[in-house]
Amino acid sequence: MDKNLKRMATMQRLQVTGLELFYNNGYYNTSVDDILKELSLSKGAFYYHFDSKEDFFIQILENLLARKVYSLLIEPIEGHDNPVQLITDCFENALETAVHNELDCGFVLSNFVNEFRGKNEKISKHLNDILQIWEVNLVSTIQKGKFNGHIDRHVDAEGVALFLMSSYMGVRTLMADNAPSARKYRFMAQLKQFFKSIEVKQPAI
Amino acid sequence: MDKNLKRMATMQRLQVTGLELFYNNGYYNTSVDDILKELSLSKGAFYYHFDSKEDFFIQILENLLARKVYSLLIEPIEGHDNPVQLITDCFENALETAVHNELDCGFVLSNFVNEFRGKNEKISKHLNDILQIWEVNLVSTIQKGKFNGHIDRHVDAEGVALFLMSSYMGVRTLMADNAPSARKYRFMAQLKQFFKSIEVKQPAI
DNA sequence: ACTTAAACCGACCGGGCGGTTTGTTCAAGT
């Protein structure tokens, strides 16, 4: 049993470090040796645990990245409160996390999607799956808001979801380059402005 | 004089093909040989005209990419008409171009910014300069709209500009992966919704 | 104490890359 534990521990260390380096430098610009050097492990260790660099990355996607996206962007908006408030708080929190992340390199999913497009269909599919889960979740949350009277019934839920995803992905890229905190603040203000325009007008009591 | 003409022609061919391949595959994943193979030229030809791969890319940025961004995203919104309409039409047209571009790989600037971040400061600076010109132009256009009565005076021009840039960059990434035409349509509808919320309320005559 | 297998090491290989160098072609100037 201890064997299994050690195996898991080493694989976990490799994956965590791998994601960090892939995130910062890109997949193709990070060599397996770079990751191994960071952990003082050898090529033999790596290829004992993983079939290939590609297999390694896919496991990172499933074990680390998908869960990260889920806990940061999906789980927080699942609830029966005001969807507008839930999404606003969720974005606020996600962007705040990005601000305080010293080595933030933009929205990791967005970067990888761009890097693998047209170059590795297998990985691209995995990445698209994660994005799609996010999209589906956003759409259903917005639909919920339409039914429970928080969002105007005429809005196109898929359109709003797309707009939210687009703006989030874009601002993460821009935040990574300049003045992340100021840009986060400005972005959130405009996001709220947008939300106001799709909310049902509450009659002032 | 004919010499100079031929020189220019060859350099131009190299740059156009280079941008195309860099755009599709990324800078680090495109070898100089890849570009040369496309044009049936040799390494000697390349290094006769350019100092290095980096120098080559920077010339592409200045000669092709900057002008492309200018003609597609900056020049169209410079005018004294309704800024909201100008920006809407500009985005509509830019996205339509992307839809009909067979090999569209998202917003080229956004991709390059991500690829070079933290890896090549010189190139990153060039890219940021281009983005900044776009931003400044958007801000001044919005300011103009505030002064000439098309946009509400209370809106934060820099915030709106950031929001526009973010959403555009994001949707370009998403359009490159799935259903570009449908996503363009949905995006534009939401963009107009956003604009409606920052326009001054025209009293119905 | 011995076996066994998991876990790991590190040298090595084939290939591709950015960049250099040497040599060739060809057109313009005289």
Added chain:
DNA sequence: ACTTGAACAAACCGCCCGGTCGGTTTAAGT
């Protein structure tokens, strides 16, 4: 006809990367 230099060809260099493989260490089972 000869020179000159721009424009290109092609072989080459040093480096790095993904992946392989034979060997070594470690620890659990008996």
